[in-house]
Ligand code: NA
């Protein structure tokens with residue numbers, strides 16, 4: 017069977033198994049093992065455990081639980097609620113203010129963590145309940161956090177950008193800087209949408225109330241005078257201290273990126289112990305337990321998806337598909353479109369790390385020949401891969417949300433995320449028209465290439 | 466400042482109807498809870514190790530060559546050991562779209578089938594983990610770093626964790642097969 | 656009916672004529688073997704760890720799950736302790752000594768050991784390395800005192816520690832970020848990797864490996880014996896012949912990179928220093944009492960390997 021036919025079969029079987037309701041992690045593992053059995057040398061089956069172990073045994077990947085712990089310590093303790101009350105007091109007049117606050121919180125956390133699901137979890141664990149408490153619809157609350165979480169790999173530090181820089185032989189420093197402009201663009205787009213959406217939800221809630229329906233929390237008329245607002249300010253201190261502490265450790269050269277994960281988690285725990293007296297095992301066990309649940313679920317999916325992508329790579333599926341596209345000798349922008357489309361399709365099943373490793377060696381040379389700046393493309397590809405993180409069937413951020421708020425149905429989440437997918441697509445198009453959004457910042461700081 | 470800190474009510478995993486299966490699940494729950502307690506400590510300890518690494522390197526210019534690997538081993542342990550606990554709560558997320566489309570009886574069959582397939586994969590992975598552990602033990606394999614800890618340690622954690630996970634899924638299959646129909650109907654529509 | 660063999664490596668992918676020479680070597684090997692075997696052997700090349708993790712390759716070859724790989728041999732040191740000799744600081748002082756291994760006792764013993772472990776050595780490749788640093792040039796052992804350095808292997812780390820350095824371990828993909836922020840002062844690695852990691856952007860000094868170095872790494876092209884044994888005698892002979900022929904190319908390109916890395920760093924304004932014989936000797940003296948000793952104390956077999964290699968210097 018040729019690799020492309022095999023690839024289609026692999027995709028179809030995966031979809032069937034996943035939609036059967038089998039846990040994603042086991043589904044990926046089982047499909048991979050099945051294809052190994054039928055299409056690969058028998059010896060391959062003896063290597064699956066070592067493969068999974070070697071993929072998982074990296075401090076870069078395993079820093080995810082620690083980032084989640086850091087987020088949970090703030091988000092699931094009174095620190096999270098206080099932070100959001102303060103934000104609410106200051107921003108309640110702005111339509112969608114809380115949504116905007118969450119997008120900014122995601123961006124700030126993204127600058128401390130290299131992974132998207134960790135960002136999503138950290139901000140979502142307090143952000144989603146707070147937004148819902150204040151009347152936001154579950155789908156919108158889920159969508160904005162899932163999308164905001166994707167900033168984790170667009171803003172530095174970023175695991176996937178590191179891999180891309182090596183594969184593309186581009187400067188990591190330049191790539192990191194190039195992610196900042198588009199990161200800000202996405203923050204603006206998401207915030208703008210939050211305003212629009214909140215206005216609409218408010219109107220609907222108001223109309224429903226007028227017709228004798230339930231009174232949504234949107235309509236609660238709260239008023240905070242200036243001194244009340246100022247009194248609220250110290251409540252953001254734990255979060256701000258954590259933010260500054262971690263930033264100084266990371267960018268001041270005290271800690272390596274993965275050490276920052278441990279340091280940040282510990283700092284968060286110390287902060288809530290000092291400020292809120294939350295330190296007894298009984299008090300801290302709920303959020304450590306939830307961290308363990310969430311990170312185990314995530315790491316199992318990531319570990320198995322790396323096994324899944326190993327089989328895909330061995331069977332030469334992704335490489336053949338990429339080669340096939342390259343051999344079409346398309347015009348410059350067609351080539352880009354088809355390649356990005358392919359990244360989206362692979363994003364159905366694979367996490368960004370695997371997509372980069374398998375596709376880059378084949379798609380980058382022709383893109384370079386076609387005249388694309390590979391730094392710019394790295395940023396565009398990152399955004400497109402981010403879209404994969406928030407669309408099914410395998411969308412790590414969606415699973416994180418499902419875990420934080422199990423009562424929001426998958427359907428609601430998917431619909432809630434959809435507008436953000438469109439916004440990200442818009443960002444990609446804007447980047448094609450105005451490449452300077454990405455390249456201006458690195459050019460300014462590092463000189464034009 | 467508000468000190469009101471709400472503990473979530475401890476929701477245990479669903480209790481099987483069949484007394485024998487329920488008995489096994491109770492034992493498993495106890496093992497899982499113990500493991501989660503240890504995992505919590507391990508996680509905090511990992512954060513501590515990494516912080517220690519930063520401190521001693523910066524202030525005392527001391528080599529920091531074992532902290533990363535020690536952390537990796539701990540987190541591998543946490544991940545694999547708590548997989549069964551997560552499964553007991555059905556915390557390994559799947560795509561549940563069919564449950565609302567299928568009639569209750571067929572849905573029940575589907576869930577059992579999915580669990581059996583999950584069990585088959587986990588049991589296979591478990592078996593291969595034990596052989597990997599065996600190889601590392603017999604050959605005395607270590608990692609190739611300066612610290613060079615033996616590899617049987619993480620492999621053993623992986624194998625034990627997968628064993629526990631496989632048993633957990635098997636118990637869930639047994640619970641589903643032996644479930645009284647009234648209860649399962651209720652659950653099928655949940 | 657053609658047999659397709661898979662070659663996996665961790666280096667950036669390119670083409671036959673452009674890119675990392677270790678990737679190019681694999682491509683040249685593939686093209687030449689395919690031609691000479693009249694198409695009965697075909698190859699698929701997986702650059703940049705796109706098939707499996709670097710550390711999985713050796714073991715996968717032993718089991719017959721991977722056909723070929725070009726990988727630093729010492730990476731397998733946890734599995735087969737003897738192979739740590741592939742990155743023993745100070746033990747190989749020049750490309751010429753490295754090349755002499757193949758035809759001398761040490762090479763024959765190494766070959767035998769690897770065959771016994773299920774690995775066939777196809778092409779013997781050595782590479783020099785240097786140090787990229789952001790604080791000061793690291794020439795003599797005294798310079799290392801208090802520096803936060805990533806040695807990258809057990810043996811190199813031991814030598815650095817003895818020189819008073821604060822050895823840091825972190826994944827290779829974090830080197831750049833750690834150097835940029837100053838969490839790490841210096842990194843020791845091969846000339847080619849010093850270029851491909853782009854450390855010149857975050858370094859102010861380079862100790863180059865051109866001319867002389869105490870850092871030579873053995874990174875051969877290897878094949879799974881289980882797979883090799885299944886091929887016909889002709890095919891086996893072709894593979895061995897092409898592998899041997901490419902060794903000259905490897906030396907030429909490795910030396911080219913030693914020079915290139917210096918110019919790349921210079922262009923970015925870094926100060927480039929070369930090692931003189933006395934400095935190499937000083938490092939060697941430290942390595943002898945630390946890394947070498949630790950290695951030969953591990954087993955009789957290791958002690959034997961070290962003795963045989965010492966004969967060549
Ligand atoms: Na980030």
Ligand code: NA
Nearest residue numbers: 363404407410
């Ligand atoms: Na996806």
